[in-house]
Amino acid sequence: MLEEIASASARPLDPGSPLTRDTECSGDGPGRAAVDFPVAVILPAGGSGERMGLPTPKQFCTILNRPLISYTIQAFERLSWIGTVVVVVAKENHDLMLNIVREFHHTKVKVVHGGTSRHRSVFNGLQAFSNSTDDSLTPKPKVVIIHDAVRPFVEEDLLLKITLAAKEEGASGAIRPLVSTVIATTLEGYLDHSLERAKYRASEMPQGFLYDIIFQAYQLCSEYDFDFGTECLHLALQYCGTNAKLIEGPPTLWKVTYKRDLAAAEAIIKENLSTSACVITEAAAEAVELAGTLQKNLATQGMVLVGVSSPELFLRLDMHLFESSREMKEKVKLNTTKRSFDTQKTDEITTFMRLASEVKQANVQLYGIQIDHTKVSELWERSAARLADITVALIRDRNPALIGQLLQA
Amino acid sequence: MLEEIASASARPLDPGSPLTRDTECSGDGPGRAAVDFPVAVILPAGGSGERMGLPTPKQFCTILNRPLISYTIQAFERLSWIGTVVVVVAKENHDLMLNIVREFHHTKVKVVHGGTSRHRSVFNGLQAFSNSTDDSLTPKPKVVIIHDAVRPFVEEDLLLKITLAAKEEGASGAIRPLVSTVIATTLEGYLDHSLERAKYRASEMPQGFLYDIIFQAYQLCSEYDFDFGTECLHLALQYCGTNAKLIEGPPTLWKVTYKRDLAAAEAIIKENLSTSACVITEAAAEAVELAGTLQKNLATQGMVLVGVSSPELFLRLDMHLFESSREMKEKVKLNTTKRSFDTQKTDEITTFMRLASEVKQANVQLYGIQIDHTKVSELWERSAARLADITVALIRDRNPALIGQLLQA
Structure with missing residues (x-):
């Protein structure tokens, strides 16, 4: 899985080739x-x-x-x-x-x-x-x-x-x-x-x-x-x-x-760079379902989901990529975790912001999106649609001011 | 104050005049x-x-x-x-x-x-x-x-x-x-x-x-x-x-x-629309200090802070504006509240998202930014700078996918 993500994501996001497609x-x-x-x-x-x-x-x-x-x-x-x-x-x-x-x-x-x-x-x-x-x-x-x-x-x-x-x-x-x-003009401007x-x-x-x-x-x-x-x-x-x-x-x-x-x-340049997303999720068991839904939604925007990984894998993956390749510049990552308000403490947000600011040094833009894994299918679908909207917006805009933010889908 | 905000904000944000300036x-x-x-x-x-x-x-x-x-x-x-x-x-x-x-x-x-x-x-x-x-x-x-x-x-x-x-x-x-x-071309393409x-x-x-x-x-x-x-x-x-x-x-x-x-x-069009921000804060006593800092930061981006109000005033203000004027279309608002992790419950986020989705009907884009009112001046300055960055980014991008999000400065 790790290798797959690395190879799939390194190419389409290469900023050196704005016309990759x-x-x-x-x-x-x-x-x-x-x-x-x-x-x-x-x-x-x-x-x-x-x-x-x-x-x-x-x-x-x-x-x-x-x-x-x-x-x-x-x-x-x-x-x-x-x-x-x-x-x-x-x-x-x-x-x-x-x-x-x-x-x-x-x-x-x-x-x-x-x-x-x-x-x-x-x-x-x-x-x-x-x-x-x-x-x-x-x-x-x-x-x-x-x-x-x-x-x-x-x-x-x-x-x-x-x-x-x-x-x-x-x-x-x-x-x-x-x-x-x-048109040819006269000296007088006619x-x-x-x-x-x-x-x-x-x-x-x-x-x-x-x-x-x-x-x-x-x-x-x-x-x-x-x-x-x-x-x-x-x-x-x-x-x-x-x-x-x-x-x-x-x-x-x-x-x-x-x-x-x-x-x-x-x-x-943005349109040509913004063709793939990589999802990292806390809950590996739910990742497959989430990825499937996201994939469908992204496809309608002409984007491709290149991989899903757990946070630990994400960190190892990124360290690997940062060291091995300058192609990673301006890569955009999505951190999709299960929303859990009870445990949402200053610590969690601070940790996430710190991580985002660290990987930013390596030109990786890290944004977080939390999603409620509800059993009510109507709510779930709405959240999944919003997840896709936010994902697309973040990838398209590549806005450095929003790096490290934890958004709600 | 209320009238001041209403009149100051209605004009520069009028979408009908993309070259207002x-x-x-x-x-x-x-x-x-x-x-x-x-x-x-x-x-x-x-x-x-x-x-x-x-x-x-x-x-x-x-x-x-x-x-x-x-x-x-x-x-x-x-x-x-x-x-x-x-x-x-x-x-x-x-x-x-x-x-x-x-x-x-x-x-x-x-x-x-x-x-x-x-x-x-x-x-x-x-x-x-x-x-x-x-x-x-x-x-x-x-x-x-x-x-x-x-x-x-x-x-x-x-x-x-x-x-x-x-x-x-x-x-x-x-x-x-x-x-x-x-250039004039020959029939043969030379x-x-x-x-x-x-x-x-x-x-x-x-x-x-x-x-x-x-x-x-x-x-x-x-x-x-x-x-x-x-x-x-x-x-x-x-x-x-x-x-x-x-x-x-x-x-x-x-x-x-x-x-x-x-x-x-x-x-x-965005550049011409995005010249002013309105800040609403929970803590009226701190509003003036915050507004002063934000104003300085926004000025470097060519933007003007048009007003500061409390949340209650914000709601009354908006109802007033929504009803009186179609000029309000695509107005962007910033909700700046004191960050308070202890009280940050599902309720607060849900309420804010609901409010954002209501005012969206009236074409007001509502985003939230929370800021830690720390006494450590170095941290405060960093947060204030980030507040300005995020404010500018939100106003410039006018991204509907991020409406109702509560960001951290």
Whole structure:
């Protein structure tokens, strides 16, 4: 039982893969076979985030205690066919970025300093690779993927298409249909004409390039391009005659731009993390019945019950997991005990709160739910339904302020 | 004290004005003086919401138990200078829409049936007004505002600019800078060219028109325009020679398009609702000290403590409020009592849960927080900080699954 819970729960709750349900997260996905050449990534992350109206640049804003950029890095790092991820940051954020790399155990990241524009930053990133045999430099890849630090939900499927098209055609880019009509304005601020929507697309990220093509484009382009150009694909066309292959991406590609986008990103991450619950019960004999009822109720919410254990098992289990795996971060646990008011003393609550605060150190969120094991089936069903509601709510919200609370179902 | 709480709490928690902090919500804003001619609104709401990947069309998705479209209607209804709001819905949603109008007490809404395209729906909306003297029809307005049902955060300031520009110039529309570069594609799916971002804008809503201009444009336009055109401003230009005045709107204008946008909208609404807490305490003598500490802690989160009362006062207060005002919907209350484990019996919890479930009928969310009134100042400060954390979390999340729970600070 112990092993079953450990293995079943460690994967779907891994915070490093916000799209667990939709994508292949191991390095053994379809990409490994298809990509037999070196691929690197450049993540420009020098933006100041003015549009957010927040003091922190958006790529460093945290969602569930993890900076946005760490989710994005992880989306690339988890793929075995992707090598170095060059993160380009403003000089003042260099130490912050190194701390993130350390804290979230990123292993493929190389941090370099950005320039005064997005293009200068990307070019700095490209220069982190080398044609020479100098061992201190990373050898240049065949294909380089350019992405945004603030688009955390990029899937292997699309990365693969972008990479293979870039290898084949020299350049490739993700596109999306336009959400709004695009209009041209007169100098005086009046409508000049509107564009026919069907002929145009929004250019998104990721984009892929043969390293030699994009490097050459930057070597040839003008200072004006460096300062005011917005589109790498345009440089490849203008300076290397390469027409990029365009590939339609999913809506999840969107860029975290405004403050509200952080809430949207958090909701997506939570929804993908919140797919399983582990129940620990005091009364082993009743656990099976309770688990059955809870399982049925959770299923209607798209969640899975991964295991039931006694409190002693829970403690041993957790100690085991805490020590063996960093995957356990932000795991949510439910403590379901039989409600027993007579014995509910200060001691019990205090003990539970202390336990919760201890396991919190290991990023396990422990909440308690007490349930009356009544023989009146109507009351029991109501309590079981409430148990499921509270369980779902706690797992979805992952609210640190409620850790260690003993709730009543 | 009682009156103070009633008046202070009723306004900022009014769910009908999600932007309470930023906008003028009464009918006595700047618009009343500036607009001395009849203005009506058309809200096309016939969309099927395919892009959401949800079974419910997005305009009918609920946020905090209220359909999105009701927030949008309210954004117009609260302005005294705006008359009829014509909501255009698909025939199969007619009854649903009438129910929403009833349940959320909308008073200016007229529901009409949509056509097979957005333009046909808008034209149907325009035909709800009349040039004739037939009393069964609403007289035509001078200016008509066309908006989207799924853009709930429209502010009076912008509506006023749009309306006055439409009166002056014949047509006007909100614009936003482009978030992505727009590119033209070849038939084979390659990059043709990219547009210079500075010359183009995204055309958003609301748009304003002299009624006669937009009505005439629709009478002259082709079947092709009706079926495939996307831009009302374009019709006014093409068929009436009217160049619309373009006005840059705020980022909150964005359109709820994808499922993630619902989470973003919910976060905005919650943030604007969650600005005040009301504390009820058992121990009146200690209330002042507790309130002072809580107030300081809440202030750091941008929240205001609106009042402190005893439980008896709370009950009388609520009965008073429940009866007098529908503004109380979704109000959140905190019940802060002295923690007393010795007397904590089944009875106390059961009574509290029953009370919570009763006031829930009146859309008051009641949560309990118990606090140890210890003399050890270090412990007291920690508890007070936790009290604030839990208070903020409960108010922000407004989680119905936790109603009636007795938490420990």
